[in-house]
Amino acid sequence: MSKTYVVPTEISELNRVEDKLELLKDIKRSFSVYRIDCGSCNGCEIEIFASITPMWDPERFGFKLVANPRHADILLCTGPVTRQMYYPLLRAYEAAPDPKIVVGYGACGSTGGIFHDCYSTWGGVDKVIPVDVWIPGCPPHPASTIYGLATAIGILDQKLKKVEHKDGSNEAPVIEKSVFGNTLFEREVMERARVMMGYLHGRELHKVFTKAVSSIKDIYNPVSSKKSLLEVIKKEEDPRFRECMMILHNDVYLKHLKRFKNIDKCNPAICFTKEEMELAYD
Amino acid sequence: MKLLDMTRKYGNATYEYPFAPYDVADGFRGKPEYDYDKCIGCTACGVACPSNAINVELNEAKDKLVWKFDCGRCIYCGRCDEVCPTNAVMLGSNFETAVRFNKEDLTESAELELECCQNCGKKFTTKRLIAYCIENFKKVGWSESVIQEKTKYIKTCPVCKKADSVELVSKHFSKGVKK
Numbered sequence: 001m002s003k004t005y006v007v008p009t010e011i012s013e014l015n016r017v018e019d020k021l022e023l024l025k026d027i028k029r030s031f032s033v034y035r036i037d038c039g040s041c042n043g044c045e046i047e048i049f050a051s052i053t054p055m056w057d058p059e060r061f062g063f064k065l066v067a068n069p070r071h072a073d074i075l076l077c078t079g080p081v082t083r084q085m086y087y088p089l090l091r092a093y094e095a096a097p098d099p100k101i102v103v104g105y106g107a108c109g110s111t112g113g114i115f116h117d118c119y120s121t122w123g124g125v126d127k128v129i130p131v132d133v134w135i136p137g138c139p140p141h142p143a144s145t146i147y148g149l150a151t152a153i154g155i156l157d158q159k160l161k162k163v164e165h166k167d168g169s170n171e172a173p174v175i176e177k178s179v180f181g182n183t184l185f186e187r188e189v190m191e192r193a194r195v196m197m198g199y200l201h202g203r204e205l206h207k208v209f210t211k212a213v214s215s216i217k218d219i220y221n222p223v224s225s226k227k228s229l230l231e232v233i234k235k236e237e238d239p240r241f242r243e244c245m246m247i248l249h250n251d252v253y254l255k256h257l258k259r260f261k262n263i264d265k266c267n268p269a270i271c272f273t274k275e276e277m278e279l280a281y282d
Numbered sequence: 283m284k285l286l287d288m289t290r291k292y293g294n295a296t297y298e299y300p301f302a303p304y305d306v307a308d309g310f311r312g313k314p315e316y317d318y319d320k321c322i323g324c325t326a327c328g329v330a331c332p333s334n335a336i337n338v339e340l341n342e343a344k345d346k347l348v349w350k351f352d353c354g355r356c357i358y359c360g361r362c363d364e365v366c367p368t369n370a371v372m373l374g375s376n377f378e379t380a381v382r383f384n385k386e387d388l389t390e391s392a393e394l395e396l397e398c399c400q401n402c403g404k405k406f407t408t409k410r411l412i413a414y415c416i417e418n419f420k421k422v423g424w425s426e427s428v429i430q431e432k433t434k435y436i437k438t439c440p441v442c443k444k445a446d447s448v449e450l451v452s453k454h455f456s457k458g459v460k461k
Contacts, residue, residue: 017383057296104354107333110388111354114333126385135380136388138357143297143304148380156300158387159378160353165318165392172413173320173368175421183421199364200309 005090005128012130014098020132023073023099024154030062031153034072034096038089038125040079043139044106048076051142063149069095074152077131080108080115081122093129101152103133105145110134179214185256186210192252196244205241208232209248220260222270225253233280242280246272306375311358313376316351316390320370323347323394323408327362327371336362336371346393347408353379353388368414399439401446406439 007015035048052058052065066072069092081089093102104125107113111134112123125131135148150156178186189209194202212232216225229249233242250271257263265271297304306312328338328349335355341348362371381387396405397412415436419429438446 054295055297056299060296107355107357110385111352113355114357116334116355131385133380133382134354134385134388136354136356137377137379141306141377143299143306144377144379147300147378150300151380151382158381159376160381160387162386162388163390165316165390168318168392168394170395170409170413172410172417173322173370175414175417178421178423182423183418199360203369 007130008094011094011098015100015130017132019099020101021154023101027073030059030064031073031149032066032071033063033074033076033149034066034069034092035076035078036069036089036092038077038079038085038109039082039121040106040108044078044109047137047139047142047145048078048105051145056142056146058146058149061146061150061153061155069093070097072096072100074101074103074149076103076105077125078105078109080112080118081125081128083120083122086122086128089125089128101133102129102131103135103148103152104131105135105148106140107136107138110136113138179210179216179219180256180260182256185252188252188256189248192248193244196247197240201240205244205248208236208241209245212245213253220257222254222257222261222263226270226272239281243277246277246280304377306377310375310377311360311373313353313374313379314351314356314358314362314371315374315376316349316392317370317372318392320368321349321392321394322368322370322410322414323349324367324411326365326367330361330365332359332361333357341393345396345405347396349392349394351390353390354385397437399442400434400437401442402439404439404441412436 035045037045050056052063063074069075075093075096077089079085093100102125104110108115109125110131112118112121112127115121116123122128126134133148133152135144137144140148147156151158175183176186178184186206190202190206193205193209196202197205212229213219213225215232216228218224226249229245233245236242236245250265254263254265254271258265263270323338325338325347327336333355335352335357337350337352339348339350340346358373360373363369363373366372379388394408394410397407397409398404399406416429416433419432424432435443
């Protein structure tokens, strides 16, 4: 959607950055925050109300939610500005006393978020009215909210800076050496671990399991490697990790060992039996 | 008085933040942290990103691949973390992402050099990705001759690969075709 709203000169003249900084310096009372919902999914609203609870207590810094834009110093705009909320947003903006600080709250409020190219939204508050502070997050954590509002009034300093990486080397990142001399083993461990525990815990499981396997002295001896793996498993606190490590041993380790040695996969001396797996949860 | 006793019993519930650091929970999904040295430019994160916070595209001169990230658009779903083969993008624990007056501070970008196709000379993928592939071949335990053959294959662009395979197939079939 093309830009149609032009900020009236009488408002823009009173809303320069210097005026806002002067307001922040001279203000001798609480900051009144008015929250405008410009078509938000309500996630941001929930987090705003979570952050005004005694748990976070923004009234320590003087933030107070008010029910009328005519009382507001700070306008907290959530949502990607849908067509329907375009005029209400402008009315609230014009009604707020000058100078006013506009905050784009949440991923939608700051850039449009997941609706950035949606036909029925404007894609961010800053496409419609001038915004001073952006608080990204979907929704922002109450701590982010407190930090963002404190940044808005200048208590805290902004930590993010524009980063540009240039002229790096063309060498590949380091790949760790495989225990079998074939990284397909590690790859399959990663694959199975992710299937069983998801990407986050799967990565952890992969790390724990490969560390356990690489500490085995004779990797080609299944009996001793089972014993040493069992010791690692006993030390592990999380029962899910215990069971998954047993499954990885049975399914992946023994499968790859089969290429070097003729072994019986069901031999209880080298694989973890069902009874042993049940013990993982004790 | 009863109320005062109760408040004394439960103590102060308010977090010290921002006067003391706030410890996020385990598995908290904060701002994605990008490691430039690990990135190979495979564009998996750009494909996976549901809100297009990560864009991977050629620069204006079309001689470099540019990885762009806009923190304002990120919804912290963690899919970039999930698909990254080298763990170059990982969700960190940074929640202090608010910026004031300058929206550009939310962005991050990285440039990667491109490799030319050995047949047609057009740029088609990053040098790091090819180096990473060759490194992987070595770690898989293939012999030198096989690696050299495969290297030739990966240094060809998809268009040339297609043309090559069509040529190969047509050579085979020409024996059976009447002229």
